Amino acid sequence: MALLEVTGLGISFGGLRAVDDFNVIIKKGQLYGLIGPNGAGKTTIFNLLTGVYKPTDGHIILDGENITGKKTADICKAGIARTFQNIRLFSELTVLDNVKAGLHNEFKYSTFTGIFRLPKYFRNEKSMNEKAYELLKVFELDKEADVLASNLPYGKQRKLEIARALATDPKLLLLDEPAAGMNPNETAELMDTIKFVRDTFDMTILLIEHDMKLVSGICERLSVLNFGQVLAQGDTSKVLKDPKVITAYLGE
């Protein structure tokens, strides 16, 4: 069953065709990779999927619902969560509050309830804390719950970003270069975490990555982009052997 169905997606910035005729079908539970040289349009596709940019052409269907051209916040409610290439945490909030901010739409109470601390406030805050700690434990961040996000070491900031994205209870998780700036040990650990997330949360994951070891290690299917166009698409092992991909991206 297709969770995400993208047809003919394209965007132009003035005369530049950043993404052209991008098609992809991602099945539920799949780990899908998006690779390509710098400037190929990978992050632009993420921005199109999450509504940061409005597509010039094409359709995005998530779980049967057309989300093309919707606002970012509404797309999040529809079920797409993401992380960013350059980490974007709420740096002056604690680790716990970062995750609780992610739970914003799951545990709702009004501003009035919050100011006057009605019973619903305490009930919801308690469930929020429990849920947030559960998520933090998965990423081994529960001991740092009261630390400011900006004071976390780099690797943990990446993990926290994933935890925050998962807090929004998404159907599809987009990871933008999760292994950027990590050493081989951290990358190996991250691969386990991503697999673990997929299995425990029954998550569908689309990720952008440059680290070929990570891509070949965990992605089941791949799309290779070059200059905004799809160069190759299919099972990871086949795609990585494609001579076109090797010349364009991996080098001969």
Add this chain to the structure above:
Amino acid sequence: MAKKIFTKDNSTYIIVILAYIIVEALIGTGNLSSLMKGLLVPLCVYVILAVSLNITVGILGELSLGHAGFMCVGAFSGAFFTQLVGDSLNGGLRFAIAILIGAVVAAVFGILIGIPVLRLKGDYLAIVTLAFGEIIKNIINILYVGTDANGLHISIKNAAALNLDPETGRIIIKGAQGISGTPSDSSFTIGVILVLITLFVTLNLIHSRTGRAIMAIRDNRIAAESIGINITKYKLLAFTVSAAFAGIAGVLYAHNLSSLVALPKNFGYNMSIMILVFVVLGGMGNIRGSVIAAVVLTLLPELLRGLNEYRMLIYSVVLIAVMILSWSPTAKAFRERYFGFLSRRKKEVS
């Protein structure tokens, strides 16, 4: 997750209540000069203004230079109401309603101004809020409002253009002469109660789902949007709450003076900038800091009165010194080492 009694929030309430008890004791024993007594209500006004501006500047992270404008709207609408009902309501109830009206009118202006202004960012937002503050002040300066048997009359020309019935007519807002003869319904006790209400709402707001959303927007707008937070709604909400409390401060201010005039001194950008100085010096997002900074910086020029012409010179030197002492990394490390047990800061992890 053990509950702490001496949290930063509670210490803020305790400081305010202690200050109130000390001042009342000083008044009771006759140790407070009449000059200081006259400063008590303005002190409460400035504290409310500083705390409310901190919602916009520190919590929402947008620089607003039009805070005095909202105070002006609150002051005039509150005083107008008090004049309108006159003695038909008793003082306490009349003042409570005046406070509510000031808050609501300022909040409405907050929404009206916030919708266009909050589309801007940083310096641009600051400049436009500055302009709006000035516009409000100048409009009130040419506004004439009177009442007679036929109801309200409003004019922006002169008193004669109101066409009031000569028998029952009464001009309430007299253009550049403002509103005069407002009964002095405010007192230090009422001021402190309003300060406590402001603190209660502000601090509880910060620690709620709404406050988290607002601070998330401050720290990273794009990420906040990506986790499903409605940016426009929460920005506007923070801006409006901030304006409403400025309105309350205005009502308190208006009922402390017999004659209320919209001068550049009390409602112009000088005032907005002075409130901003309180917020910056107390620390952005630090509510307790705003309270202390507002009190100290209001008292300081009065305490230095004996020094005559050197007064403002020393005032500015003190400003710079406090800024360095409270925010330079070396001074912070020093405090951390010797007074660390007092503050329960979040532990840093290397």
